[in-house]
Amino acid sequence: MSAIIEVDHLSKQYANGPRALDDVSLNIDEGEIVALLGPNGAGKTTLISIICGLVVPTGGTVRVGGHDIRTDWRAARKLIGLVPQEITLEPFETVMNTVRFTRGLYGAAPDDAYLEKVLRSLSLWEKRDAQTRELSGGMKRRVLIAKALSHNPKVLFLDEPTAGVDVALRREMWQVVDQLRRDGVTIILTTHYLEEAEEMADRIGVINHGTLLLMKPKAELMGEFGKKHLTIHLYEPLERCPPELTARGLTLSADGLRLGYDYDTRSDRTGIGSLLAELSGLGIRVRDVSTKQSSLEEVFMSLVSDEEKEGAA
Amino acid sequence: MINTGAIRSIYNHEMQRFFRTIWQSIASPVLSTVLYFVVFGAAIGGRIQSVEGIAYGAFIVPGLMMLTVLQQSVSNGSFGIYFPKFSGTIYEYLVAPAGWIEVTAGFVCAAASKAILIAFLILITSFFFVGVHIAHPFWMLAFLFLTAFAFSLLGFIIGLWAKNFEQLQVVPLMVVTPLVFLGGAFYSASMLPPFWEAVAKLNPVLYLISGFRWSFFDMADVPVGLSLFAVGLMIALCMFAIRWIFLTGWRLRE
Numbered sequence: 001m002s003a004i005i006e007v008d009h010l011s012k013q014y015a016n017g018p019r020a021l022d023d024v025s026l027n028i029d030e031g032e033i034v035a036l037l038g039p040n041g042a043g044k045t046t047l048i049s050i051i052c053g054l055v056v057p058t059g060g061t062v063r064v065g066g067h068d069i070r071t072d073w074r075a076a077r078k079l080i081g082l083v084p085q086e087i088t089l090e091p092f093e094t095v096m097n098t099v100r101f102t103r104g105l106y107g108a109a110p111d112d113a114y115l116e117k118v119l120r121s122l123s124l125w126e127k128r129d130a131q132t133r134e135l136s137g138g139m140k141r142r143v144l145i146a147k148a149l150s151h152n153p154k155v156l157f158l159d160e161p162t163a164g165v166d167v168a169l170r171r172e173m174w175q176v177v178d179q180l181r182r183d184g185v186t187i188i189l190t191t192h193y194l195e196e197a198e199e200m201a202d203r204i205g206v207i208n209h210g211t212l213l214l215m216k217p218k219a220e221l222m223g224e225f226g227k228k229h230l231t232i233h234l235y236e237p238l239e240r241c242p243p244e245l246t247a248r249g250l251t252l253s254a255d256g257l258r259l260g261y262d263y264d265t266r267s268d269r270t271g272i273g274s275l276l277a278e279l280s281g282l283g284i285r286v287r288d289v290s291t292k293q294s295s296l297e298e299v300f301m302s303l304v305s306d307e308e309k310e311g312a313a
Numbered sequence: 314m315i316n317t318g319a320i321r322s323i324y325n326h327e328m329q330r331f332f333r334t335i336w337q338s339i340a341s342p343v344l345s346t347v348l349y350f351v352v353f354g355a356a357i358g359g360r361i362q363s364v365e366g367i368a369y370g371a372f373i374v375p376g377l378m379m380l381t382v383l384q385q386s387v388s389n390g391s392f393g394i395y396f397p398k399f400s401g402t403i404y405e406y407l408v409a410p411a412g413w414i415e416v417t418a419g420f421v422c423a424a425a426s427k428a429i430l431i432a433f434l435i436l437i438t439s440f441f442f443v444g445v446h447i448a449h450p451f452w453m454l455a456f457l458f459l460t461a462f463a464f465s466l467l468g469f470i471i472g473l474w475a476k477n478f479e480q481l482q483v484v485p486l487m488v489v490t491p492l493v494f495l496g497g498a499f500y501s502a503s504m505l506p507p508f509w510e511a512v513a514k515l516n517p518v519l520y521l522i523s524g525f526r527w528s529f530f531d532m533a534d535v536p537v538g539l540s541l542f543a544v545g546l547m548i549a550l551c552m553f554a555i556r557w558i559f560l561t562g563w564r565l566r567e
Contacts, residue, residue, distance in 0.1 A: 052408045054566060074316065074410040082408050088401030092333070104322025105409040147405075 003027040004079075004155055004186050005051065010060035012046050012210075020046040022210040024060070028203075030154070033177070033187045034215075035197035037300055038207035044190035045085070047207070048157050052082045065154060078106060081148030085160040087140045091133035095124055095143055098132060099150045106151035118149050121179060138169045145176060149185075156180065158189040162196060174199055194300055208304050222293065230272065232259040232279070233288040242282055248275060319411035323419025324426075327393050331427050338427065339434060342381050346435045349377055350442040353499060364501055367530050370443035375526040376498030377439070378432045379460065383493050383518065385431050386461045387485045389424035390468025395481050398472070398565075407566065413559030417469060417552075424465035429457060445529065452537075453528035459544045460521050464489075466551035473558050473565060492518040497526075502534040517543055 005028040012021040021043045028034050036044045049055040051062050053073060062069045067076035090098060099115050119125040122142040127135060132143055141161065148156055158177070162170040170193070177200050180187060191197055197204050198218065205215040214221070237256030248271070251260045259279075263270045279286055331338055354370035361369040397403040406416050439445055447453050468485075475481040496518030502510050513519055514535065524540025527533035533540070558565060 054404060054407055056562070056566075074314070074412075077408060077410040080408065082404070084401075084404055086401055088404065090396075090400060090402055097329070101322055101326050102405060102409075104325070105319050105405060105411060107316040107318035107410060109318070 002030060004030045004065055005188070006061075006063040007047075007051070008061045008063075010047070010050065010062060011058050012043075012050060012055065013058045018210070020210050021050070021057070024207075024210070024212045026205060026212060026215050028155075028186065028188060030186055031184050032202050033181055033189070033200055034203045034205060035201035036188065036190045036205045036207055037192065037194065037197050038190075039192060039304065042207045043210040044207055045159055046210075048082070048159055048188065048190060052080055052157060053077055078151065079154045081151070081153035081156045083141075083144045083148045083156065083158045083161060085163055087137065087144065089132040089140060089143060092131055094129050094131055095119070095135070095146070096128040098143065099146050102147040103150040108151045114152065115146075115150060118146050121183075122146050122176060137165060138172055141165070141169070141173065142176065149180075153185070155186045155188065158187060160190055160192070162191070162193060170196070206300060206303050213303055227262055227264055227298075229292045230261040230263060231290045231292070232261070232286055233257065233290070234259065235285040235287045238284070242284075244278060244282065248278075250275075316409075316411045316415050319409060319415040320419045320422070323406075323416065324423045327389075327420060327423030328426065331389075331423070339431065342385065342431045343434055343438055346377055346381065346438050347442075349373070350439065354442055364504070365532055367532075368443060371445050372501075372526075372530070373499050374436070374439045374443065374445050375529045376522055378435050378457070379496075379518075379522045379525050380493045380498050381435055382428045382432045382457065382461050383464050383489055383521075384485060385428035386424055386464035387468035387471065387489050389427045390421060390465035391472035391475065391481055391485070392468075393420045393424055394469055394472035395475050398475075399478075403565070413556055416559070417466070417555050421462065421465040421469050424468060425458070425461035428461045428465065432457060432461070447529050448531040449528040453525070456521070456525045456528055456540070456544070459541075459548070460525065463521075463544050463547040463551065466548060466555065470551060470554055470558070473555070473563075476564070492516055493522075495519075497522050497534060517547065520544070 005026075007024060007026045010021055010024045011019070013019050018041075024043075024047060036047065038044050046055060050057045051064065051069060053069060053076075062076075064076040065079045067073075067079070069076045093101070096112075096115070096119070099119065100110065100112075103110070103115065116125060119128055122145060124139065124142055124146055127139060132140060135143065145156075145158075161177075162173050165173070174196070177187060177189070181200075187200075189196075189200070201218055203215060203217050204221055206213040234257050238252055238259075239256060241250060241252040241259070245259065249261065252258070253260070261272075261275065263272065276286065276289075350370065350373075353373055357369075363369060364372045394403075397406065436445070467489075471481065471484045495513065496516045497513065502513045502519060502523070505513055520535055520540045520543035523534040524537055524544070527537050527540070557563075
């Protein structure tokens, strides 16, 4: 699959401000959904803003569909749609008119049939004649997406699409993104909701202090960094954890009925087989076992804290 | 390649906003003009028989049109670009494949069109009060279009510069209106004492009103060529400033 976005050694230093981006390089393939994760001020929005043309980089290059965003900006921008973080709509404009307007800004010929398709896919067709001020927060978000899709872009940027919205609306947005994925749109979204990245993305990039710490397929990231927690449910409660098990790193629950064990999925030997044999040898009867994969949040926190420790050292 | 679709889209969008509030847009300037004719034309004009052989009521028509064109151009030009800044929708213009020329052309042509439309309404209104003869119709249109364009550009700069509604109002109120009144909208500069006539000629608006009045009555305070040069210079300076603002992102990408 060919890269539709090529970011090469990109940096941004604001005047009298922090270094927002530091030598960031990444490629994004056509049809991918990429989530950029990072705490507030990490550089996610700066990266998106540079690619979309809102911010001028200090160094490095960006190509969208093979077009340099500075020297061939008109061709590059035609391929991009941006959904900003804030809901910014003209309150007295109707849904259809505001979407038509955005299409016109991109120099695309009027095509109400295409716009109807976009509005229908976002469940906005019935509201096409409503003024945007009359819409709910979720519908306004969808209008912003419809505007961003109005000129049929190849790449869609969603800057914190669910920031400050309730759980129901967040799930509604995920469904919209899922539909766009099926339509083959390349999507780059920034978020600090790890659950969101875990739910939607094919690849995940982690940014902190303007540096891209990593960019990996979600499954690989989870497998590589993810730890698993094994819970062993016992038939009879133990008064205390036997020293042999404590030495292995096992912990006993307060009721004495569960033993906990953390292990690394990357290890060749997880030690689970010998542990179960040892339990049997100690006469501890096992009723059940269960495992839990660590969440992306734990992976993310681990990465960011590692970077901060290295920075402090 | 210029993105003409973007120019058309911005222009239509701005004109739709104007036509959505058409009665508010038209009623206020037309009412003001009627009041000017009543006060200056009938009440005061009755005591000033003529200015350089032209009935005072007719003499003030070009000045009134210029007053409205300048006020409307600045107001429309500034509000047009300030509103997206205020509402946050300015990002749309900045990420679109449209450069400063397209964005400026869309907003400024719309602002100038609205001002010209209202100027024609004032001209039509004036026919009900005084007999107006236009000596040079082509040049009347040329001055009208160029002046509306120049002051819409100025308004556009004010809209780009303004950080709040107060700043948006301050330049039109404190600078443009006084310049128009002191620029000979209701009198000829030749009526002033020599010293004040020289001072009045430092006012760039006087050159616009003079040129416009010449197109009506074939008489001017300053040479017509100078009037054309003044409006051309203003357009060039404004374009230069707008280009600089867009290229640097000052007050636009902050």
